Amino acid sequence: MSDGVSTARRDPVEERWAAFHRWGPYGLLLVGTLAAAATADLLMSSADRWAALALVGSAVLLQLCWGRLRRTRPGPGAAAAVYYFLRWGLAFALTWLNPFFAFYAVCGYFGAQVLLPRRLVKVGLFASAVTMAGSQSGGLPPKGSMGWVLFGAVLVINVVLITVFSHLAAQEDERTRVQGETIAELETTNARLQQALDENAALHAQLLLQAREAGVADERRRLAAEIHDTIAQGLAGIIAQLQVVTSSTDPALAREHLASAQALARHSLGEARRSVQNLSPLDLEHDVLHEALKKTVTEWGARHEVRADFTVTGTAVQLHEEIEATLLRIAQEALANAGRHAGASRVGVTLSFMGDEVSLDVRDDGRGFDPLDLPARSGTGGFGLDGMRARAERIAGAVTVESEPGHGTAVSARVPLVPHDH
Structure with missing residues (x-):
């Protein structure tokens, strides 16, 4: 009975990853192609465009062939390794022609563990890191000594991140x-x-x-x-x-x-x-929540050159470690979303202590969005708003989002007030 239940209830996370490995390369290739086409006049010659068109066609053909072959040869193996490095070679050549094809090259990070034998995983990841570093440092080949220095620095950062992952x-x-x-x-x-x-x-x-x-x-x-x-x-x-x-x-x-x-x-x-190690955030190691939030807001405003204000209302008390960590992560995610999407000129963060409840509000005057479009926006594989809600729900709290195109966005988190000594 146990085996039957396990088969019937396949992990939805595994199903999503299987779908990504099947369709993700097509989608990322499309994104890279559109981005490259938009910048072709600035970055590519006429010959480069024809070469890129031929390489894109080869990439699609390779993906179609692998779609048929993978049904008979699932898992890591010689055929999968050949496919992986052929795809890497096409991605490298495309990124050489236009750095925006790195959207396609990022497939290498996700496919190494699935496609390559264990002895080749690090080789595949490093090869993908070279392609990504070339794109992130301004394109391949690096230009001048400063370009090589920058390429080396970005490559080291990518390798460090690969090691961490x-x-x-x-x-x-x-x-x-x-x-x-x-x-x-x-x-x-x-x-x-x-x-x-x-x-x-x-x-x-x-x-x-x-x-x-x-x-x-x-x-x-x-x-x-x-x-x-x-x-x-x-x-x-x-x-x-x-x-x-x-x-x-x-x-x-x-x-x-x-x-x-x-x-x-x-x-x-x-x-x-x-x-x-499942420890609290580094920012809370020496500071209580409102102090850590003030530093986070100040640093974010300086980094994005945006006016960022932090306010505390009510009597601030030290909260339970899990509640402080949850509110800090929600604030960091809300600020990250504002920095990536809002285009705001001003952001305000308010932490309110209200009897048996704590409220965190993050508001910006950016471009906003249609909340009805939220499922489509959150269904791109990220953890943004869904992640904030999940964090709050784990401590019996809730997150609400209010936004309107052209009128900014407000993210509000409300959680129980549990003091540190409980």
């Missing part, structure tokens, strides 16, 4: 292995008890299966949310700093932004280590 994956595999061994031991014990308690055997098996699914799914959600809220946002900040370096002719300004990028990389690496 691999470490997180190894931790997840180890947790899953330990959980599997524990479940196996429990199933053996239940098999002995079944002789005396035959009427309860089905119930025990069902409970064990649900516990395993819930544990694995919860850990995956936690790691996914932590990666999105720390490493992904840190990487976005690093790229923004390096883009300034790429376009700047002032060596002093370039050094300043390179230093900022290094600081963000170190901070993201620290957050990644803390995420693996």
Whole structure:
């Protein structure tokens, strides 16, 4: 019965990843092609355009052939490795012609573990990192000595991030292995008890299966949310700093932004280590919530050159660690969304202590959006608004979003007020 339930209830996360590996390369190739077409007049000659068109056609043909072949040869193997490196070669050549084809090259990061034998995974990831670093540093080949320096710095950052992600994956595999061994031991014990308690055997098996699914799914959600809220946002900040370096002719300004990028990389690496150990955010190590929020808002405003105000209402008290961590992550995600999408000139963050409840409000005067379009926006594979809601719900709270095109956005989180000593 246990095996039957497991087969019938395939993990929805695994189903989404399977769909991504099947259709993702087509979508990313389309995005890269559209971006390259939009910038072709600036970045590509006539010969480059014809070459890119031929390479795009080859990439589509390769994907179609692999779609047929993968049905008979699933999992890592020689055929999958040949497909992986052929796709990498096409992505590298396309990115050489136009850096925006890196949208297609990013497939290499997601496909290495699925397609390559273990001994070739690091090789595949490094090859993809070279392509991505070339795009992120201004295109291939690097131009001049400063271009090579920038390319090297971005490549190092990409390799560091790959190492962090691999470490997180190894931790997840180890947790899953330990959980599997524990479940196996429990199933053996239940098999002995079944002789005396035959009427309860089905119930025990069902409970064990649900516990395993819930544990694995919860850990995956936690790691996914932590990666999105720390490493992904840190990487976005690093790229923004390096883009300034790429376009700047002032060596002093370039050094300043390179230093900022290094600081963000170190901070993201620290957050990644803390995420693996399931510790509180680094910002809360020495500060209580309202102090950490004030620093976060100030640093965000300086980094994005946007007026950012922070206000506390009511009597501030130190909250339970999980509540403080949840509100800080929600604020960081809301600010990250404002920086990426809002185009705001002013952002206000308010932390309100109200009796038995704490409220966090993040408002901006940016371009806003249609809330009815929210499912489509959140269905792109990210964890943004859905992640904020999930975090709040885990501590019996809620997140609401109010927005209108042209009239800004307001994100409000309300959670129970549980003091630190409870």
